[in-house]
Amino acid sequence: MSEAVVGYEGAKLAVTVVMVRDTEHGLEVYVQERVSSMPTFPNATVFPGGGVDSRDVDATDDESIWFGPTPDQWSQVLGTDRRKARALVMAAGRELFEESGTLLASHLDGSLIADATPYHSQRLALESHRLSFSQVLKRNDLVARSDLLHPCSRWVSPEEDAVKFDMYSFIAQLPDGQEPDGCTREAASTGWFSPSLILDGWRAGLLRLVIPTWAHLLLLSQHDTVASLLAALENPVIEPVLGNPVDDPRYAEFFNYTPPNRLNV
Template sequence: MELNHDIIDTPPRDSASVVMLRDSADGLQVLLMRRHTDSAVLGGAYVFPGGKVDAADSAPEMLALLDRPMAELHARVAEPALTPEQAAAFYVAAAREAAEESGLLYLQVGAAEIAEHSAATCERLRAGESFAALLAEHGARLDTDALAPWVRWITPRRPSVMNKRFDTRFFLAAVPPAQEARHDDFEVTEARWLTPRQALQQYRAHEIDMAPPQIVSLLHLMQYRDVAHAMADARSRTPPLIEPQPADTAETRVLCYPGDEAHSVPARALPEPVPTRVVWRNKRFEPPQGFGPYLD
């Protein structure tokens, strides 16, 4: 993954991402999906399922299928500048992208029924059928209760790894019961369930590629014992805003986050011991002291 040094003046595009979790014998695991190498956004990198918010995500027929009032979802997102419709659209986009890329449906219907139809429904969604029409066909509502707003990342004007900007709301979600992830093999070519430690070890060993939001998010996820702990934490606080700011040295590229001495926001956005900066070293972004204190 090569660094990009261009200044981008265009506003960031609204997007949503789902950090899918499950418990395992090895501990908390997260779903990482490898984007197609030809993708214009993070091609070849391992990411969380997600994508841009579409106009259809806030269409009246889609918003009518939410399991909660839009005002309640607006309060959960905790962004006064958004309208309730805009806040609700992030939930829809997160669930839709999860279905398209991972084949997992977050719907308010019996778990067995969803599992029975999830593969066929997601294939139809990938083929271009309306998400709202597919939900209505099953008599289902979107399970927004399963999606917990976790953190908001805004790509800096001088982005670290790509030439597009996004304003992404990350949601935590447990993998739906009785369903199995099935990547689309188009936008996404591989899916891996890994503990945060395993994912970072593979990244350090140059076995997989990732961008800073995923790296820092995995360091954050290492602080959770299990899915219940992660979900409870996300639901107990306002999602923090992270706008990385560069603080390059003569030797390397540095990205700083709130709470760092070089960042304009003095208060930490993420809990300790998550680092407040990452540095570009050996063709990898890593904490200033390396991954050793976290992984060894």
């Protein structure tokens, strides 16, 4: 078993994947409403994601299941070491597959997965830790596509939080032919929505957002297409946002506005 990797000042290392697509009505993002029994962020509207674990670290030396920017290149972009960078990318691919059934992978000939449903039977084994993402890839002669992930941000939980996360966020465009589903025990509902519509729902008190999700939605709402969004992230600077950035004018609305309580939870 590999030694665990940890985040900023010992925080739990985590990932989230902001999955987007183009529609005739503009850019849409895939979100989940977490079930009320979740120990962290219950009932919140979030993106697919979760903690990095030993399975992701164990895959760090296997080059046969990797295509795209190298771990060394990812380490430069993410501002971390090679081992941690690769674990983050593998965790992002695993969490997205576990929680949405979306597979950022290709066959050995380089052709992208256009239909991920033949592999869905292995999602439960991933969730129960009976399989690692690397094992799923190997068993099916697949390769993880790191080029389908685009680094976006890094948020570190406030000191007062009982559970502290060091969360790296990635943008991923929905692969052609694939369609995510809500077959995850962590979500009460899932779906595609306009980022602006989700923000309006928060303002109306119809859904709950945490600051990293709100900030990502604000970014997405400024773009009409996936191409425009990815162009804005072409040369990202991944500096950690530490705690609650209450003095940052970009996030003033989140900290200065209190939505009405219409959730009854």
